[in-house]
Amino acid sequence: MNESFAEDPRGNLPDQARILITGSTGQLGLELQRIFAGSGSIAALDRTTLDLAHPDQIRAVVRRVRPQVILNAGAYTAVDRAETERDLADAVNAEAPRILAEEALRLNALLVHYSTDYVFDGTKPEPWTETDTAHPLNAYGASKLAGEQAIQSAGGRYLVFRASWVYGPHGKNFLLTMLRLARERDRLSIVNDQIGAPTTSIALANATREIVMGALAGHFGADWTGLYHMTCSGATSWFGFAQAIFARAAVALGVKAPELVPIATTDYPTPARRPHNSVLSSAKLRDRFAVELPGWESALDEVLQVLRRSSSQ
Numbered sequence: 001m002n003e004s005f006a007e008d009p010r011g012n013l014p015d016q017a018r019i020l021i022t023g024s025t026g027q028l029g030l031e032l033q034r035i036f037a038g039s040g041s042i043a044a045l046d047r048t049t050l051d052l053a054h055p056d057q058i059r060a061v062v063r064r065v066r067p068q069v070i071l072n073a074g075a076y077t078a079v080d081r082a083e084t085e086r087d088l089a090d091a092v093n094a095e096a097p098r099i100l101a102e103e104a105l106r107l108n109a110l111l112v113h114y115s116t117d118y119v120f121d122g123t124k125p126e127p128w129t130e131t132d133t134a135h136p137l138n139a140y141g142a143s144k145l146a147g148e149q150a151i152q153s154a155g156g157r158y159l160v161f162r163a164s165w166v167y168g169p170h171g172k173n174f175l176l177t178m179l180r181l182a183r184e185r186d187r188l189s190i191v192n193d194q195i196g197a198p199t200t201s202i203a204l205a206n207a208t209r210e211i212v213m214g215a216l217a218g219h220f221g222a223d224w225t226g227l228y229h230m231t232c233s234g235a236t237s238w239f240g241f242a243q244a245i246f247a248r249a250a251v252a253l254g255v256k257a258p259e260l261v262p263i264a265t266t267d268y269p270t271p272a273r274r275p276h277n278s279v280l281s282s283a284k285l286r287d288r289f290a291v292e293l294p295g296w297e298s299a300l301d302e303v304l305q306v307l308r309r310s311s312s313q
């Protein structure tokens with residue numbers, strides 16, 4: 001735990017905001033800590049210091065820390081396991097955000113929460129917008145949608161950012177799995193008929209910081225609370241993502257690319273169904289905050305550079 005939390009008697013915003021980050025060991029939690037460092041007093045709490053499955057603990061911790069901003073990076077993200085652990089997924093993804101939203105309202109704090117492209121069923125051929133009807137295909141998506149709705153009905157100040165295909169230099173993700181598998185196998189079969197926007201934890205954290213600090217400083221007027229799609233631009237399939245990873249990793253990391261075989265979702269059955277098209281339109285985010293995430297390919301380059309630097313240290 002990194003709990004460098006000092007009382008700020010001046011209560012100044014935004015420079016000295018008290019910021020509570022949940023899920024601090026996750027992909028996004030790690031980047032948020034890095035990017036918000038210096039923007040305020042940060043209480044970065046992991047599962048051992050704030051277990052989001054325990055409502056009483058959430059209330060007690062938030063009341064003790066009294067944050068002005070809560071960045072809820074914690075989530076139950078095991079999409080397939082959620083099919084058989086629905087109660088836990090709901091506790092962490094739906095009930096915990098509801099309690100955080102209630103506690104944020106008591107403190108007049110801003111709650112920043114993250115949701116997912118998997119709230120959609122994937123049937124629309126174009127990118128999904130915030131006004132499209134959510135219809136999750138799996139238990140994880142349903143739990144995340146319930147979390148969004150709980151926050152929206154709590155009545156406080158919030159920003160819900162729906163991300164997609166999140167990966168970065170740390171944690172469990174598709175990029176790091178591909179790099180590991182390349183060391184173990186000569187041939188990889190990758191699904192080619194699910195389309196989405198790979199989005200980096202770095203880009204999400206950067207955009208979050210810009211928006212939160214701008215909102216707290218009054219740069220966006222009064223009515224910025226709401227639900228926004230926040231993904232890197234462009235789109236590809238998992239197969240296309242893997243091709244891009246190995247084309248770049250050969251140069252950046254000296255990784256020997258395996259042979260890639262495109263397969264259909266039906267050839268790779270999983271416990272949880274996944275949407276075919278889960279590309280999100282981030283137009284609302286751009287129009288409201290003038291914030292745009294990079295294209296998914298340049299964001300991938302950035303992560304590979306981070307990996308290259310850390311492998312050469």
Ligand SMILES: NC(=O)c1ccc[n+]([C@@H]2O[C@H](COP(=O)([O-])OP(=O)(O)OC[C@H]3O[C@@H](n4cnc5c(N)ncnc54)[C@H](OP(=O)(O)O)[C@@H]3O)[C@@H](O)[C@H]2O)c1
Nearest residue numbers: 023025026027028047051052074075077114116163165166
């Ligand atoms: N990953 C994706 O592809 C993806 C796609 C779309 C949206 N999102 C959303 O983006 C957000 C960030 O995801 P991420 O990729 O950073 O996920 P992640 O790497 O799996 O991190 C999730 C974090 O939540 C923590 N956590 C899980 N259960 C907890 C509990 N009971 N109490 C406290 N902490 C708990 C995990 O801790 P442990 O390490 O101890 O388990 C981990 O630190 C989430 O809201 C997720 O739903 C993710």
